[in-house]
Amino acid sequence: MSIEETMKRIILLSVGLLHLVAGFSQNGTHSQKTLLWKVSGKGITRPSYLFGTMHILCADDAKLSDSLTAAISKCDEIYFEIKLDDFSGMMKSIQFMRMNDNKKLSDLLSPSDYAKVKSYFEAHGPAILPFSLLERFKPLLISSLIEEEGMDCNATNGMELVIMKAAKEKSKPINGLETAEFQAGLFDSIPYEKQAKDLVNYIDSVGEYKKMTTELAMVYKQQDLDKIDSLTRYGDATIGSYLDLLLYGRNRRWVEAIKPLMQEKSLLIAVGAGHLPGENGLINLLLRNGYTLTPVNNK
Numbered sequence: 001m002s003i004e005e006t007m008k009r010i011i012l013l014s015v016g017l018l019h020l021v022a023g024f025s026q027n028g029t030h031s032q033k034t035l036l037w038k039v040s041g042k043g044i045t046r047p048s049y050l051f052g053t054m055h056i057l058c059a060d061d062a063k064l065s066d067s068l069t070a071a072i073s074k075c076d077e078i079y080f081e082i083k084l085d086d087f088s089g090m091m092k093s094i095q096f097m098r099m100n101d102n103k104k105l106s107d108l109l110s111p112s113d114y115a116k117v118k119s120y121f122e123a124h125g126p127a128i129l130p131f132s133l134l135e136r137f138k139p140l141l142i143s144s145l146i147e148e149e150g151m152d153c154n155a156t157n158g159m160e161l162v163i164m165k166a167a168k169e170k171s172k173p174i175n176g177l178e179t180a181e182f183q184a185g186l187f188d189s190i191p192y193e194k195q196a197k198d199l200v201n202y203i204d205s206v207g208e209y210k211k212m213t214t215e216l217a218m219v220y221k222q223q224d225l226d227k228i229d230s231l232t233r234y235g236d237a238t239i240g241s242y243l244d245l246l247l248y249g250r251n252r253r254w255v256e257a258i259k260p261l262m263q264e265k266s267l268l269i270a271v272g273a274g275h276l277p278g279e280n281g282l283i284n285l286l287l288r289n290g291y292t293l294t295p296v297n298n299k
Helices: 003-017 066-074 087-092 111-124 139-149 159-169 180-189 192-204 206-221 225-234 237-241 243-264 282-288
Strands: 036-040 048-053 077-082 174-178 267-272 292-296
Touching: 036 066, 048 066, 048 159, 048 282, 066 159, 077 159, 077 180, 077 243, 111 139, 111 192, 139 180, 139 192, 159 174, 159 267, 174 180, 174 243, 180 243, 192 206, 206 225, 243 267, 243 282, 282 292
Parallel strands: 048 267, 077 174, 077 267
Antiparallel strands: 036 048, 036 292
């Protein structure tokens, strides 16, 4: 794997830690299972589309449906969480992945726990990134790399990368709702000591963590937003404690950012599926802002 592919994978995995009229019922559940939604109404002359991605899947499962392919063809511009085709920008963002004050993992852990983490990543981490570099990353970003180990397949891919490839083939502009710098900065609000402790816990229970990753991939393939919402909120204790920081607050900012854009052009907004469902998910926030959201068959 090249350094460019590795950096995109790390950034996408870290993003994964952070994430309706016809399909939205009174109890907040989605009666139609789909990851693709059409956004219309409120003076929009051409509809936009909202799609829930998963940042890491078995390569055979990372496919475009006919409906998603059509949405890519129809839209004027594609928005991911970050601008994924800006490799130079992503390389610059490495400095923001590091902990502040020149901290490194050995400053946060006992010698035995540090040795455990080092041994694990020297055996399982990306060969192109030495542990001497990884150990300066914010621990939750290091934890995100364990997710890929949970996929029971020889090759992995992410829906963002598949969509980006199709967008480039159709000469569609690509943009981002946030910067990699902003995303990495979110993790500074979670104490590094807590992140480091959780990293050790992940490694101690890596078998259970892999089961959770497998379950999330299965639920994603079923396009069951309600189960994705449940796994997002209750499947990870660390994330569950910081949902407003990592999920809901970002959803609110994104809605405010895309409202004027949708008046001017047709967008495909492709963000982590965990951002779509729930009371504070993008679907409900857009509904509350007066838009019509229609589920689109995504088989």
